[in-house]
Amino acid sequence: MTFEVPSGCKIMVEAAIRFLSLANQLAATTRRVRMKFEEGDTGTMGYLNRMGFFDHLAPEVEVFPSRPGYSAAEAHRGGNAALVEIARISKDERDEDLPTRLTAALMRSCHTRADAAELEGAAWTIFAELIDNVFSHSSTLLDGYAALQVYPKGDRLSVAVSDSGLGIMQTLRPTIGNEFPRLTGLSDTQLLVEIFRQGLSRHGPDRGCGLKGSAAKAIKFQAVLDVRLPRQRVVLLPARGAYKVNTADCYDGLPLMWGTHIGFGFKLGG
Amino acid sequence: MNEDVRVLALREIMDRPEGWGRAQGREVYQRLLGSVEENTGTLVFKISMKDVKRVDISFASETVVEIARRYRGSKGFCLIDLTDPDLIENWDAAAARKGQPLLVWEGRTGRLIGAEPTQGCREAFQFALRHPTVRAAEFAESKSDMTIANASMKFKQLWEQGFLLRRESAANSGGVEFVYQRVG
Numbered sequence: 001m002t003f004e005v006p007s008g009c010k011i012m013v014e015a016a017i018r019f020l021s022l023a024n025q026l027a028a029t030t031r032r033v034r035m036k037f038e039e040g041d042t043g044t045m046g047y048l049n050r051m052g053f054f055d056h057l058a059p060e061v062e063v064f065p066s067r068p069g070y071s072a073a074e075a076h077r078g079g080n081a082a083l084v085e086i087a088r089i090s091k092d093e094r095d096e097d098l099p100t101r102l103t104a105a106l107m108r109s110c111h112t113r114a115d116a117a118e119l120e121g122a123a124w125t126i127f128a129e130l131i132d133n134v135f136s137h138s139s140t141l142l143d144g145y146a147a148l149q150v151y152p153k154g155d156r157l158s159v160a161v162s163d164s165g166l167g168i169m170q171t172l173r174p175t176i177g178n179e180f181p182r183l184t185g186l187s188d189t190q191l192l193v194e195i196f197r198q199g200l201s202r203h204g205p206d207r208g209c210g211l212k213g214s215a216a217k218a219i220k221f222q223a224v225l226d227v228r229l230p231r232q233r234v235v236l237l238p239a240r241g242a243y244k245v246n247t248a249d250c251y252d253g254l255p256l257m258w259g260t261h262i263g264f265g266f267k268l269g270g
Numbered sequence: 271m272n273e274d275v276r277v278l279a280l281r282e283i284m285d286r287p288e289g290w291g292r293a294q295g296r297e298v299y300q301r302l303l304g305s306v307e308e309n310t311g312t313l314v315f316k317i318s319m320k321d322v323k324r325v326d327i328s329f330a331s332e333t334v335v336e337i338a339r340r341y342r343g344s345k346g347f348c349l350i351d352l353t354d355p356d357l358i359e360n361w362d363a364a365a366a367r368k369g370q371p372l373l374v375w376e377g378r379t380g381r382l383i384g385a386e387p388t389q390g391c392r393e394a395f396q397f398a399l400r401h402p403t404v405r406a407a408e409f410a411e412s413k414s415d416m417t418i419a420n421a422s423m424k425f426k427q428l429w430e431q432g433f434l435l436r437r438e439s440a441a442n443s444g445g446v447e448f449v450y451q452r453v454g
Contacts, residue, residue: 120356124326207367210328
C-alpha cells in the first residue's frame with residue numbers, strides 16, 4: 001500500500017496521528033507500506049518529523065525519498081510552543097505524567113489568555129479521560145498516540161487521541177441489549193452522540209462518565225468533535241451547548257482503520 | 271479510636287498531586303478503605319483536597335464517590351479544601367453518575383454536588399443542612415402543613431439515599447426516635 005503526500009499538502013495534527021496509527025496497523029498485519037513525500041523533508045515530512053512521527057512509525061514502513069536522518073522532535077524538544085511531539089500511549093509503560101505534560105505544553109502558548117485556567121482544566125481532563133480510555137478499552141498490543149497543536153494565530157487548538165484497538169462501537173454494541181435496552185434501535189451515529197451526551201459504557205450505567213465529562217468541558221469552547229471509527233467518521237458540531245444527532249456529519253463505508261480516533265477542535269476566541 | 275469526625279488528606283494517599291484514570295483510582299480507593307476501616311468509630315470523614323492539583327472524573331468516581339456509596343447510610347464522606355471550579359465540576363459529574371450526593375464544605379457553608387434530593391425532599395434537606403442535628407418533629411414544627419409522620423418519611427428517604435446520617439436516640443415519650451445529621 002502506498003500513500004502519496006503531494007506538494008503543498010498540509011496534514012493537521014489529528015490526521016497525522018490517525019495516519020501514523022493506520023500505517024502501523026498495516027505494518028503489523030504484514031502489509032508492505034510505503035509513504036512518498038513529494039516535497040521531501042522540506043515539506044510535510046519535515047513537519048511530521050518535528051512532531052516525532054517517524055520516531056513512532058513502524059521500522060518496516062518504507063519512506064521516500066528516505067527516512068529523516070535524525071529526529072527533529074528530539075532536537076527541538078520543548079522548543080516549539082505551538083506544536084507538541086506525538087506522545088505514545090503504551091499499556092506496558094503507563095506514563096502517569098502524560099496528561100500533565102501535554103497540558104503544560106499547551107499552556108506554554110496559552111498562559112496569557114483570560115480563560116487560561118478553564119482551558120487548562122478542560123484540556124487536562126480531556127487528555128486524562130481519553131488516555132485512560134485507551135488503557136481500559138482498546139484491547140490492542142499496538143500503541144496509541146496523543147497530540148495537540150495550537151495553530152499559529154492562536155485561535156484554534158486541536159487535541160487528538162488515537163488508538164488501534166477494537167473501536168468504541170465494537171466494544172459497546174454487544175452489551176447494549178443488556179445494559180441499555182432502550183438504545184438497541186439506535187444507529188451508530190445516534191449511539192455515538194449518546195456516548196458523549198449521556199455517557200454509555202459496556203461496564204454499565206455507573207460508568208461512561210469520562211467521555212461525557214470530556215465533551216461537557218470541550219463544548220464550553222465550542223469544540224468540534226471528530227471521531228473516526230473502523231468504517232465511519234462522525235463529526236459532531238456543537239449546537240446550543242450540546243452535541244446533537246441532527247447537527248452531525250457522518251461518513252460511512254470508509255476504508256478499514258481499527259481503533260477509536262478522537263479529535264477535539266477548540267475555538268479559542270481572542 | 272472513637273471520634274465522630276475525622277479529616278483525611280487525599281493527597282497523602284495519592285502517589286502524585288494529579289489523580290487520573292480508573293486504575294489509579296482503584297489503588298487509592300484501597301488505601302482510602304484501609305483508613306476508614308482503621309477508624310471504625312468515626313461517623314464522618316472530611317476528605318481534604320489540600321495539595322491535590324487535579325482529578326479527572328474517572329478517578330473521582332473510583333475513590334471518594336465509591337467509598338461514599340459503599341458506606342451510604344452508615345458513614346458520611348464530604349469534601350473540604352476544594353474551591354477550584356474545574357475540580358468541583360469533575361467531582362460533581364462523578365457523583366451524579368453514581369447517584370451519590372456529596373457535600374463540599376467551605377467554612378460553614380455546605381454546597382451539594384452529585385445527586386440531588388427529589389423535589390418532595392428538597393426542603394427537608396435544606397432544613398437539615400442548616401442544623402448540626404435534626405429530628406423529624408423539629409422539621410414538622412417549623413412548617414404549618416407538615417405532620418411528624420410525613421417529616422419522618424422524608425428524612426428516612428434522605429438517609430437511605432445518602433444525603434443524611436442518622437442515629438437512634440431516646441424520645442421524650444420514652445420510645446426511640448432518629449436523630450438525623452448532615453454530612454460534615
